[in-house]
Amino acid sequence: MxxxxxxxxxxxxxxxxxxxxxxxxxxxxxxxxxEELQIPEVKSILLVLDRFSGEVPEEVFEVLSAYPGARIEVVYVIDEGLCSIIGETLGEEEAEAFRKSEESLGRELLRVTERSLSKFDLSFSMEITFADKVEFVENDAKNRDILVVSRHFGSESTKTHRISPIVFRIVQGVKKPVIVY
Amino acid sequence: MSPEEAIALAVFLGVYAFIITERIHRTVAAMVGASLILIVGIIPWEKVPEYLDLETLLLLAGMMVIVNVSRESGLFEYIAIKTAKLSNGNPMKVLLLFSVVTAVVSAFLDNVTTVLLLTPMLLYITKRMDVNPIPFLLAEIFASNIGGTATLIGDPPNIMIGSAAGLSFNEFLENMGPIAVANIFLTIAVVYLAYKNSIKVTPSKRKEIERVILSMDEEDAIRDWELFRKSVIVILAIVAGFFLHDTIGVKPAVIALSGASVMLLWSGVSPERALEKVEWATLFFFGGLFLIVGALVETGVIDAAAGKIMELIHSEAQAIFVISWFSAVSSAIVDNIPLTATMIPLIKAMGSSVNTYPLWWALSLGACLGGNGTAIGASANVVVLGIAHREGIKITFGEFLKVGALIMVSTVALGSLILWMRYGL
Structure with missing residues (x-):
């Protein structure tokens, strides 16, 4: 032979x-x-939003769709500290008005995000929370596999910085992979 | 049989045996055989230039220089990445585009270089798609051999046939081009049908591979933009020259050598470096073979064999089928270069009884497409299987044979049918 x-x-x-x-x-x-060819197992993804984040671009969902089976937790964060400052300086009525306006903005953004997530057939849950933005993200990201955040998260209305200082701090502090869009 | 005839035949058969078994390098076998022929004096020294087909040798050398210099620029990697990007991570598109690109590139450049540069990219994509890479690799092998049939410079047998029979680039394109195009689509269809279950990917995988491929930048592959531009210009000019060589009355070998000279002059690449990479082993293999087969011509063995064949063949149609099938089956087993070297004087000797014009196409068809039949039928097969083996993908001789033989039979059948309809009716 x-x-x-x-x-x-x-x-x-x-x-x-x-x-x-x-x-x-x-x-x-x-x-x-x-090593790079081995895609790490991703089961849980945290997507944080706030009034400065704006709508999430479709490309982000395309990237997230590469992790089939992962659950995406979408959280709209309202700055708790800012609510207290408004309450202390302008009065509780103004603080309540601010809370309501923030919540309605949050619901609207979550509705838009929900449509896109459903379009890509991704599994998700949503919530609105009052917290310190950095603390919340740093703590919650510990239990997630990937964090997704807009570069304007925690910014100000003029969006002076290309990447907000809060996002910088999050990227430096969080030990998990971060997608900044 | 005279002692000279017996020696010429024994050397020829001995060298063939070494070429098949590869116990010693084919170039060494051919050089030892040629030396014996010259020592015994079967071919007188004055006749050596007559048997050494300089046109084939110079055309090959010229094209080798052009390919080696242009390779430095990253041109082939650019083509590989561009092809990958066009496929969008869709396995069917990967199969189709890589086959077509391989066929087109091998129609103008050497098959081994083409597959050497495209196979790593193909393996990478199939790995990312998490699909069985075998159908993709097989399609690439078949496409490189089929693409080579289309032009005068596509495959070494065509260069030899063109030089021996004085056929032009355009004649090759006109006669073999349509056969190659029909065969490439036939091959993709056969490979698809044979492996259709293993070339499917899930939508999420497809998205992932699309993302990975799109993140590659073909421009990053270019190591030297200046050389890249110059290479593209020279290659296009050479191809244009091949199209026009008949009209302007310049031999293809002269065009290739001029292209190589312009490339060296314009690019400033050191000639030592460019010429170092010329496959001298291949050129000496050709030279040795020409002398060994020349000894058979000189002693009259070829004339006698042609006479015997002509007793069996009564028409051009019969000759087309006999030559195409004989050379296809033979070149599936032995290297198609020695086979073509042997068949050329045979067909020339048949010229006294039949019109040999269609027979050259039959020989080109068989010699180029026969290589698809077995794993060792052509250099491109060996190179792709070798790379796959190194990457841990084992394609056994038997597995290759199952699909390869089917491809060989169907493509040669289609090709010989087209030739018969054109010349045999």
């Missing part, structure tokens, strides 16, 4: 030889390492 596998390898050495190694070297930067 002829050893065909041996013939093929011997011929390959004669025909391609070191050219193959050279080409592999040239392609190296396009190839992922074995």
């Amino acid at each position: 002829v050893n065909f596998s041996g013939i093929i390898l011997r011929k390959f050495k004669n025909i391609a030889g070191s050219r193959y190694e050279e080409i592999m070297k040239a392609y190296q930067e396009f190839f992922l390492t074995e």
